Structure formats: structure tokens, C-alpha cells
Amino acid sequence: MSSAADSVRLSRVLMRTAEVFERRAGVAEEHAQSWEELGRGDKAAERRRVVRRAREAVLRARSEAARLERRRLELDERERRADERDRVADERERAADERERIADQRERAADERETRLYERLIREGAEPGSARVSASPAVDPRRLFEVFMRTAEVFERSAALAEEHARRCEERGRGDLAAEERGVAERVRVAARRARSEAARLEQRRLEKLLSEWLEIEKSRGAFTVRATEQKQLVSLGGLEVKTRADRVDRLADGREIILDYKTGQVKSRGWQGDRPDEPQLPLYCATSEGTIAGAAFALIRTGDLGFLGYTDAGAELPAMKKMEVDAPASFGEQVGAWRMVLEGLAVNFREGQADVDPKKGACEQCGLRALCRIREIEDARG
Numbered sequence: 001m002s003s004a005a006d007s008v009r010l011s012r013v014l015m016r017t018a019e020v021f022e023r024r025a026g027v028a029e030e031h032a033q034s035w036e037e038l039g040r041g042d043k044a045a046e047r048r049r050v051v052r053r054a055r056e057a058v059l060r061a062r063s064e065a066a067r068l069e070r071r072r073l074e075l076d077e078r079e080r081r082a083d084e085r086d087r088v089a090d091e092r093e094r095a096a097d098e099r100e101r102i103a104d105q106r107e108r109a110a111d112e113r114e115t116r117l118y119e120r121l122i123r124e125g126a127e128p129g130s131a132r133v134s135a136s137p138a139v140d141p142r143r144l145f146e147v148f149m150r151t152a153e154v155f156e157r158s159a160a161l162a163e164e165h166a167r168r169c170e171e172r173g174r175g176d177l178a179a180e181e182r183g184v185a186e187r188v189r190v191a192a193r194r195a196r197s198e199a200a201r202l203e204q205r206r207l208e209k210l211l212s213e214w215l216e217i218e219k220s221r222g223a224f225t226v227r228a229t230e231q232k233q234l235v236s237l238g239g240l241e242v243k244t245r246a247d248r249v250d251r252l253a254d255g256r257e258i259i260l261d262y263k264t265g266q267v268k269s270r271g272w273q274g275d276r277p278d279e280p281q282l283p284l285y286c287a288t289s290e291g292t293i294a295g296a297a298f299a300l301i302r303t304g305d306l307g308f309l310g311y312t313d314a315g316a317e318l319p320a321m322k323k324m325e326v327d328a329p330a331s332f333g334e335q336v337g338a339w340r341m342v343l344e345g346l347a348v349n350f351r352e353g354q355a356d357v358d359p360k361k362g363a364c365e366q367c368g369l370r371a372l373c374r375i376r377e378i379e380d381a382r383g
């Protein structure tokens with residue numbers, strides 16, 4: 001039986017069969033009585049054997065129907081629980097997306113507010129790097145860096161325009177105006193250079209601070225050595241050859257290894273889940289590595305948010321680590337086995353040219369082919 005619907009159909013057939021046998025037993029019983037009245041005990045005994053067999057068939061059919069009904073109820077219950085799990089997972093995903101959206105919105109609004117503030121300060125004549133600019137409220141060095149870079153670009157464009165104006169003045173024989181314009185161009189170019197150098201100074205300071213905070217985290221780890229950085233490999237999986245590159249491979253004191261991937265941007269904590277994971281690189285490296293892998297993690301190097309996000313075996317924990325969500329939390333070895341199966345499945349599908357139109361949630365929003373794609377029609381048809 002492959003589905004609840006099949007179980008229901010077969011159960012009905014069995015109940016009808018039981019009814020037929022019951023009727024047959026009833027008729028045979030009447031015949032047996034008639035034969036007895038006629039004094040034909042032999043014929044009556046033969047009919048009673050028919051009655052017995054028919055009643056046994058009734059019991060068998062009813063018990064099989066009851067078994068199928070129990071099975072159907074179990075399947076229904078399992079399906080209901082799976083639906084409920086999906087619903088809860090969807091709900092969580094929607095809530096997480098919404099939180100991300102609100103955080104993005106807030107960040108954008110803060111960006112805009114700060115950008116407007118810095119631009120106003122600079123427009124009003126405050127020198128880049130001056131106390132007035134740098135001591136502005138809630139200075140985020142990264143945003144300040146961007147403002148200086150944009151300011152430098154604006155100054156450079158202004159200098160080019162002044163140069164162009166000077167050239168035209170010269171063509172019209174107005175050497176005096178041309179000299180004036182060249183003076184403007186030079187002053188603006190100096191301002192652009194100052195803005196760029198201030199941006200570089202800020203960025204250097206930010207990176208030094210970030211690096212020293214990161215090294216504090218690394219120092220709090222147990223003994224390890226960096227075995228490799230930017231390690232490139234050609235691996236084979238599901239009949240497909242794939243190039244991998246691990247940012248860093250650390251060897252622990254007991255010989256096991258941890259694979260690290262540096263990230264300065266956002267990483268989804270659900271990126272290792274499902275049949276088509278969003279962040280398959282580290283699982284792929286773990287699934288194809290020949291060494292004994294004890295963990296994989298993103299090394300998050302972001303201002304105000306440093307630490308690890310990953311999954312490790314017992315005894316290989318990393319400091320300041322948040323756990324990546326996985327489908328069914330298990331030992332690290334079992335998790336690697338699960339990733340291997342998922343990735344082999346994807347590799348086989350790719351090799352066989354399987355290209356179903358089945359985009360993941362949110363994929364279409366980033367896609368450049370939306371104008372040509374008929375996914376909406378397919379989704380409408382699916383209801």
C-alpha cells in the first residue's frame with residue numbers, strides 16, 4: 001500500500017467481500033437446515049463446511065480491513081504531524097525573514113540619517129577627520145569611510161568640470177578666467193585627496209581594531225595550528241568533479257581538523273539545511289575531505305559582531321560560537337554523512353541534466369530572468 005487513499009479503497013473492497021461471504025454463509029446455513037429436515041446428514045455436513053469456510057473468510061477480510069484502517073489512521077496522523085512541522089518551520093522562516101527585513105530597514109534608515117549628517121557637516125566646511133566630524137554622534141567608521149569616498153568622487157568630478165571649463169575659456173581667449181578655473185580645479189583636487197586619505201586612515205584604524213578583537217577570540221581557543229589557508233582541491237562527488245577552496249584548515253592537538261570560512265557579510269543560520277542548502281561549501285568540503293574533520297564554521301569578522309557560526313564535534317568547540325541549524329541534530333560524523341547524501345543527490349541531478357522549474361523561496365526576487373520566466377503561470381496553475 002503506497003498511500004492513505006489506496007488503504008481506504010482496499011479497506012472498502014475487503015468490507016464488501018466480508019458482506020458477500022456473510023451472505024454466502026447465511027445461504028449455506030439455510031441449505032444445511034433443509035438437508036437435515038430431508039434426512040440428508042451428509043449433504044447438511046457438506047453445507048456446514050461451506051458455512052465455516054465462509055465465516056473464516058469474513059473474519060480474515062474484516063481483520064485485514066481493520067489493519068488497513070489502523071494503518072490509514074497512522075498515515076493520516078503522520079501526514080498531519082509533517083504538515084504541522086512544515087507549518088511551524090514556514091512560520092519560523094517567515095518570522096526570521098520579517099526580522100531580517102525590519103533590521104535591514106532600520107540599518108538603511110540609520111545609514112541615510114548618518115550620511116545626511118556627515119554630508120551636511122562636510123558641506124558646512126568641517127574638514128574630513130576634524131573633531132567636528134569624527135566626534136559626531138554614533139559615528140560608525142564604516143559609514144564615515146563611505147561618506148569620505150563618495151565625497152572624494154564628487155570633488156574629483158567637480159575638478160574635472162572646472163578643468164573642462166578652463167579649456168573652453170582658453171579657446172575663447174579668456175586666459176584670466178581659465179587661470180581662475182584651474183585654481184578651483186587644483187583646490188578641489190587637493191580636497192579630494194584629503195578625503196581619500198582620511199577614508200584610508202579610518203579604514204586602517206577600523207581594520208586594526210577588528211583584527212585585534214578577532215585575535216583575542218583566537219587566543220581563547222584550545223591548542224591548534226593553522227594547517228592550510230586558501231587550500232584548493234579537486235574533489236569528486238556523485239560522479240561530478242568540483243573545485244573547492246577552504247579559507248582555512250586548523251589542526252587540533254588531537255589531530256582532528258576544523259574547516260573555517262571567513263565571512264564579513266550576512267550568513268543564514270539555516271544555510272546548511274534541506275535538500276538544496278544555500279551555503280553548501282563547508283558541507284561539501286567536510287563530505288569530501290580525507291582528514292578527520294571535527295567541525296566546520298564561518299568565522300564572522302564584522303564590526304560589533306565577531307565570533308563563529310558553525311557545527312562541531314564534541315571536544316572541538318569554538319569560543320563565541322553560535323550553532324548552525326541542521327535538519328536533525330546528530331553527532332558531527334552523522335551530520336557529515338547526511339550532507340554527503342544531500343550533495344551526492346544534487347551532483348547526480350546536475351549530471352543528469354535535471355532542471356525542474358522549482359525555485360527556492362526568495363530565489364526569483366534576485367533573478368534577472370523574471371521578465372522572461374513563466375514561473376508565475378506555473379504557480380497559478382498549481383494553485
Ligand code: SF4
Binds near residue numbers: 363367368369373
Ligand atoms: S524567475 Fe524563473 S528563472 Fe529566475 S529563479 Fe525564478 S523560476 Fe528560476
